[in-house]
Amino acid sequence: MPPKAAKGEYIETDTGNKISRRSQIHGTQHIILGGKTVIQAEAVIRGDLYRLPSTASTDPSNPPQPSNAPSVAITVGRYSYISKSAVLRPPSRLHRGVHSFYPLKIGDHVFVGESAVIEAASLGNHVHVGAGATVGSMAIIKDFAVVLDGAVVPPGMVVPSWCVVGGRPARIVGEVGEGYGVEGAEGGMARERYRVVGRP
């Protein structure tokens, strides 16, 4: 497939998500996009790693309920942006002898940089993850936090709001300035970012 497909690089859904035709999304039925989200080419989103409905261990006492609600692996909020080659995979852990995957929640106005690997439990709103960064399993990044390029957020780390983390392993290296995330200012360019995607 040529890099510039004639039909346009992006598919636009009813809710305004712009999804590259070359994105590598697995298990779409377990992914919820909030709308106006951009997913660029070669981004891998592992919706197939969802939490299995209660396995055989709970069978004898209460039979598993018919799962009419599909378990969600990945939720992404509005105006979030998943760059090229980023990997989103739900975290997994062993709990009471059962290894299961847990949902990965991504808030609104989140930016995920190129080739970043996100295995976090949650990314809050207005979070910025730099290119080549790794967010380890079950980490929690709170609102308005910034993960610098190439940072390695270790598994289970909780990054507080308004903090800048960087380095390997990531440490808190500063705070974001006053007015970060205000619409149109630094950290508040998500709408603009969304608007320019897919423009000829």
Add this chain to the structure above:
Amino acid sequence: MATLKPPPASHRSSSSSHTPTGPPKAPLKVDPSATIADTAVFQGTYPVTVGAGTVIHPRARFYAFEGPIFVGDGCIISEKAIIGAAPGTSASTRPSPSSSTGPSPTSSSTDVTLSTPQIQGQGQGQETATRISYFVTIGPHSTVLPGANVHSSATIESLVTINRYADVGAHSKICSGCQVPVNGSVPEWTVVFGSGVGQRRKRARIAREPAPAVMVAAQVAQLPVPPPAPEGKIIEDARLMVLQKEREVLGRMIVPAGAGKKK
């Protein structure tokens, strides 16, 4: 809120390996208990061997152009991991649409060091085997170049580059973003972390006395105090048990290859 609809089948198989004009598909020798995702890519002229219980995530790529690739039992190869190198110098020079993930340091280092006959002799008799031993975990976006030898129970996290002829010892861990240099060697039970080549430290393996609570409990119960346990060993055993569980779960979740097309 809207749920994405499944993409059309043609969209999924955009990788060049599925087109008839694409590069040769590597001969696969897979244990029946291995789980290989349908979107994993195997290219090359040399065989790729995959051991029992190994899980290969979607979008992992194997390039057996310079020599055979051996993957032992019980490994997990994550998405976008690259084992081997595409023809040419490195994956990043490849004109395929899904190729730009190779970190640029890889290409530069391979260009410099590939003057050895093993590399130029690609397809000329010389071959460089890539070996991944038992119970190895390879994270997303990591690259294992030809000639590398990853020993058993090693963990390679995401965005790691294991350069050519490097040797990663058993039970070692290469943390995210690190590199093992060409011909580099990581001893067993070592953690490599930090930037670039990174810092190293030994994993704790000291024999620890039982915890005070255990001593007290033993006295109360009038049982012999348990012998000191090698702590690192126990943790490592537990980790490997968790890994086993993870493989079992993944084996059920990953869409296996061969549902529609046979390898």
